[in-house]
Amino acid sequence: MEQKYLTRLKISNISKSFPNKEGKRELAVDNISLDVYDGEFLVLLGPGRCGKSVLLNMIAGLMKPDEGKVVLDGEEITKPNPQMGMVFQKTGLLPWLTVMDNITFGPRQRGESKKIYTERAQKYIDMVGLTGFEKSYPYQLSGGMKQRVGIARAYTNEPKILIMDEPFGALDAQTRYSMEQEVQNIVEKDRRTIIFVTNNIEEALMLGDRIILFTNYPARIKKIYDVNISKPRDTMDRTFLMLRKEISENTDLAL
């Protein structure tokens, strides 16, 4: 079944270790190989601090793997790669820029024409529901709105692959739930390849076409789940609940 998909991102045998308190090197990511297919919503699920973020940073090119390589559309990634659109866990909005200027930061740095990128930015601002807030500064926004800006910024940069690093981790449960639905709406309107990291099983099941379950530190692939439930998904659906139970029982405890 996987044969009919085009592989966009190929992660082969990457490992990364860091020195611990005693000065010995400790593995954070252990020999992970993974293909990301065109247009899929891939969820990386693992207990908190299991090394997912390290893996993500290597995919984005912000960190170099000790071993193995990451290849995007046939090109090896060796430095920070803006072709990956990153939605940061801590939003990473630049406080000195307005919503509009934050969102158009990428195209501006690239030297795109203002008319083109402003139009595109406005489309995504409208899509994430921030119309009317273009001139606000980040400090004037709530947590959920900030992450909307983060998402619009990533889309406006027109990435080949979108990476979302626990984007809703800092939000309260209610906001988180509505943001998940929001993301689903956006994905429906503007299909892209997405890698979404979370430690929340329900969130993974709500959004993912495929879920990669990781072990606790160091991160290794424990199991891969194909979620063949049509979207939008019902959290009370039988298959949903069964999968949820199965993943839950299979998840390592984060201590």
Place this chain on the structure above:
Amino acid sequence: MRIKKEKISTEYKMKYSIWYHVLPFLSIGLLIAVWYLGSSSNPMIFPTPNTVLRRMIELSQNKLSGYTLIGHMGVSLLRVAVSLGLAIIIGVPLGVLIGWSRGVRATIGAVFECIRPIPMLAWIPLMVMWFGIGEKSKIIMIFMAALMPIVVNSYTGIKMISPLYLDVGKMFNASTEWQLLRSIVLPAALPTIFAGIRNATSMALMVVLAAEMIAARAGLGFLINRGMEVFDVSLVMSGMVAIGVTGALVAVLTNFIERKLCPWNRSI
């Protein structure tokens, strides 16, 4: 889905802001009252606020050593402005370089760390011996005093930038060092750099007085010093009030500029 703009409860703000606007006047009133009480004992040594105010008005109308009180204020302010301007032009890039480049930090930064603990006033005799007591030596003295906090703050501002902002820059096409510096590092450090400029301003106001007290024919420091020489306490105190007013005006001005330059910074 659209989110409606929230309106800040103005009622709540009003209720508390009036009280906080009145309080400063009460405390300043108290200060003047204490001044009155203290000054009644010996007007020669401790003139009343009235006497000082009258003296200031008189000084504003009649020239002393070629300038009115406003003129002397202007002379001191001009010295501060020139030196401060030079210190900003040289200090900000220097501090940014020390913070940004490891090579510069290891060389110029180290030299700076050695010089920094020497209090500015200790430099004055050396400056007088080297550059005399003219305008040039005053400018250099004030410049040196203003330079230190500007360089130190610019450097710290750069060092304190969250690595997250740099990652954001790199992931969103700021691919060259210059792009990162211009579009991430400098704006992120701007509030800290500005705090340094504010410190530098008060340092400059302090040193301009010291410099003018040593040797000058004009300026507020000269007025105060002249007052001391002829035992004219009300002249000394007029100079002190004038420098206080000047300092306050300068603070208001820097705050205004800062708010224009960093509208996102709420701590101002």
